[in-house]
Amino acid sequence: MFEQFSHSNYHSICDHLAANDPDLALIIKNHGHPPLWSRPNSFETLVHIILEQQVSLASALSALNKLRERVQQITPARVLLLTDEEFRACYVSRQKNIYIKYLAEAIVSGQINLAEMEQMPDDIIRTKLTALKGIGNWTVDVYLMFVLQHTDVFPIGDLAAVNALKRVKNLPKDITKEELLAVTEQWKPYRTVAAMILWHYYLSQRVPAPPKPSKQGVKK
Incomplete structure (x- = not known):
């Protein structure tokens, strides 16, 4: 445990x-x-962590804020409606656009349930999240540390x-x-x-x- x-x-x-x-x-x-x-256990938080991959924290936050301006509330359903051009206008790279959409689809389909992860051990969470395109061990580490506070x-x-x-x-x-x-x-x-x-x-x-x-x- x-x-x-x-x-x-x-x-x-x-x-x-x-x-x-x-x-x-x-x-x-x-x-x-x-x-x-600490960070809340939300889709927006995971989007933020993906945006932080291999860039400065300031750059990631700037992209997150542009996404907020574009969709008002960062939810899987709203993100999936964005075009590639709209993602680019929010300073989101093509690769991270793909990663965010994969995550959104996984949550909409029920493949990933963030609330359920609050009761899961590290290894199960790691297996579930790294199965998604664009989510590696660093992203999972940040999620476990800052969100779930393991x-x-x-x-x-x-x-x-x-x-x-x-x-x-x-x-x-x-x-x-x-x-x-x-x-x-x-x-x-x-x-x-x-x-x-x-x-x-x-x-x-x-x-x-x-x-x-x-x-x-x-x-x-």
């Missing part, structure tokens, strides 16, 4: 991980607890999480995925929350430092 995290136990799980891993403890000491990132998922296909892990643990750049996953074994059964701590670190490192005063005054 799967375990979930929520607002009631999230910080205690973070603290448990920190008590057993000094590197995670240092992140929390320097940057505080990570936000509890506690023990490490998104090995996510560059931000992987790069943060390499930096925090001082790992070689050419380390294999199998070796990286072996490193994450120490965080079971809370690898999702450990990944969120790593994302928190990654995002905190990207925040630009305020400009330093020069001899002539503060730089504009």
Whole structure:
């Protein structure tokens, strides 16, 4: 059976991980607890995750907002009415247009029932979703972590999480995925929350430092 995290136990799980891993403890000491990132269990959320594949979060959100403008409410039925030209006008690539329509058809036909997935274990969810064109393990990882809030998922296909892990643990750049996953074994059964701590670190490192005063005054 799967375990979930929520607002009631999230910080205690973070603290448990920190008590057993000094590197995670240092992140929390320097940057505080990570936000509890979550998303609703909806078709729109899965569309958003598909749009986020291999592009910036800003680009994906821009496309999602254009889709919202076009159909008002992002539902399978409304998305299936859109033409290829309308998808293009919403900054959606041809491939992602196809992926979104496959997902919409799977939900309309009853092949996929998102509400039922709330009671399913990770492996069954992964099998059902990856059977759809355009949905791979990264998309499923994000769905399990952010939507269903399952506690023990490490998104090995996510560059931000992987790069943060390499930096925090001082790992070689050419380390294999199998070796990286072996490193994450120490965080079971809370690898999702450990990944969120790593994302928190990654995002905190990207925040630009305020400009330093020069001899002539503060730089504009």
